[in-house]
Amino acid sequence: MGQAQEVAISATGVMIMDEVMSVFDRIDSCESRLWLIDPLGPLKNVSTWRKYFALCVLACTVAWAYFGFDSTWSQLLPYQEALSSGTLSLSTLPLLREQSKAYYGMGNHFSAPVIYGLAFIALSNYFERVGIRGSKNFAMSTGMSLANIGIFELMWNSSYAIFQGQTWAITFKWKQVTNLSCFVAFVVLGSLCALYLFTEGFKIVLSRRATALLALTAVMWCLWILYPFPVERLTVETTAGTWTSSSRFPQTYYAVDVAPGDSIAIGEPHWVENNLVHFVNTLTKVVQTGAILELFKMRRME
Numbered sequence: 001m002g003q004a005q006e007v008a009i010s011a012t013g014v015m016i017m018d019e020v021m022s023v024f025d026r027i028d029s030c031e032s033r034l035w036l037i038d039p040l041g042p043l044k045n046v047s048t049w050r051k052y053f054a055l056c057v058l059a060c061t062v063a064w065a066y067f068g069f070d071s072t073w074s075q076l077l078p079y080q081e082a083l084s085s086g087t088l089s090l091s092t093l094p095l096l097r098e099q100s101k102a103y104y105g106m107g108n109h110f111s112a113p114v115i116y117g118l119a120f121i122a123l124s125n126y127f128e129r130v131g132i133r134g135s136k137n138f139a140m141s142t143g144m145s146l147a148n149i150g151i152f153e154l155m156w157n158s159s160y161a162i163f164q165g166q167t168w169a170i171t172f173k174w175k176q177v178t179n180l181s182c183f184v185a186f187v188v189l190g191s192l193c194a195l196y197l198f199t200e201g202f203k204i205v206l207s208r209r210a211t212a213l214l215a216l217t218a219v220m221w222c223l224w225i226l227y228p229f230p231v232e233r234l235t236v237e238t239t240a241g242t243w244t245s246s247s248r249f250p251q252t253y254y255a256v257d258v259a260p261g262d263s264i265a266i267g268e269p270h271w272v273e274n275n276l277v278h279f280v281n282t283l284t285k286v287v288q289t290g291a292i293l294e295l296f297k298m299r300r301m302e
Contacts, residue, residue, distance in 0.1 A: 024136035046128075046138040050121050057117040064110035067100065070252055070278045071110050074103035105252050105271040111282050119293050120145040126297050132197075140193045144296040147190020148289055150183040155221075155288075157183075163225060163249035168257040168265040176265035194298065202298040213291035220284040225249045227280070232272050245272075252278045 021029075027040050038044075067075050078099040082088040088096075124141040127133075132140060157180070161169040172180055194204065227250050234245040236256045243256055252274050255267025 022136070024134065024139065028134040028136075040135070043135040043138055046124055046134065046141070049138060049141075050124050053117045053120050057114050057121075060110045060113045060117070064114065067110070068104060069275055070105040070273070072103060072105060072107040073110065074107040075100035077103060105273070105278075106269050107253075109282075111285075115282075115286055115289050116145060116149055119148055119289050123293055123296060130300065140197065143189045143193035145190075146186040147193075148292045148296070150186030150190070151292060152285060152288055153179070153183045154187065159221075159225060159249050160251070164246050164251070164254070165243070166255070166257060166267060168260065168267060169255075171265040173263060173265040190296075194296065197298050201301050203301050204295055205297075205299050207294060210291060210294035213287060213294055217284070217288045217291045220280070220287050224280050224284055227277070229276060231274060231277065234270055234272050236268070236270065250274070250277050251281070 027043055030040055032038070032040075042049075063076075064071055078096045079088065082092060082096055120141055123144060124137055127137045127140055157169040161167045168176055170180070171177075225248055227247060231245075231247050231250040233247075234254055234256075236243045236254075236258065238256070238258045238260060239262075240260045245251075245254060252272055254270045254272065256270060257266065258268050
């Protein structure tokens with residue numbers, strides 16, 4: 001009888017321990033293999049992801065320096081086409097470099113993966129130091145880094161819609177609905193990650209560094225919106241008349257809806273060279289990313 005009770009208690013104890021194991025504990029302890037491959041390996045090996053992002057940051061930094069301050073991923077298109085057609089060689093590189101200039105400033109910048117890649121690495125390293133490791137580290141670092149992107153992009157799209165009169169940027173219609181949905185999902189995911197850590201005894205701490213960076217972020221956004229320096233005005237003919245860019249919240253890359261009354265939310269690309277505007281843009285992103293990163297460095301409550 002006593003032995004039976006001991007076994008029952010032991011079994012119950014195991015059952016209770018099994019119930020409180022988190023999904024991350026289960027992933028990290030899982031040893032199953034599929035054709036000698038661990039399908040959950042990418043979730044566990046967060047150190048490998050840090051190395052991968054470090055290589056991405058290095059590659060994008062080199063491309064950023066090579067193609068120019070306002071350079072974008074679109075400038076790789078001539079190289080991609082030459083590679084697919086078999087015409088890529090040392091002798092064609094000068095020509096491809098000239099062709100790439102047609103895409104300068106148009107599209108997603110090389111600076112973005114540099115900024116957000118470094119933010120992921122910094123956050124993941126911080127979580128490692130406070131005891132958040134393995135798949136939990138990967139999930140928290142990824143979710144919060146995506147939230148960092150989503151917050152900036154939602155603020156940018158809202159400001160662009162308000163100050164440049166391009167309301168399509170915050171309209172949930174095709175094709176902008178895909179972007180906005182992703183940005184909202186990023187913020188929700190990051191918020192859920194923060195909530196999860198809160199349930200585990202962590203809290204957001206408004207440190208001096210975070211406070212200083214948040215204040216500087218506000219200053220940078222005000223400087224960008226109330227831009228005090230001369231800017232070139234862009235005019236574009238649309239179905240609703242002539243659209244002229246505003247001196248408020250100026251850009252180097254304008255996406256203009258040339259048919260505002262249709263059912264599609266998309267902008268036609270236009271580039272206006274202004275390295276100072278692009279510098280303010282990039283610096284604002286750097287400062288805000290750093291501020292949110294500091295907030296996401298949650299500390300365990302005593």
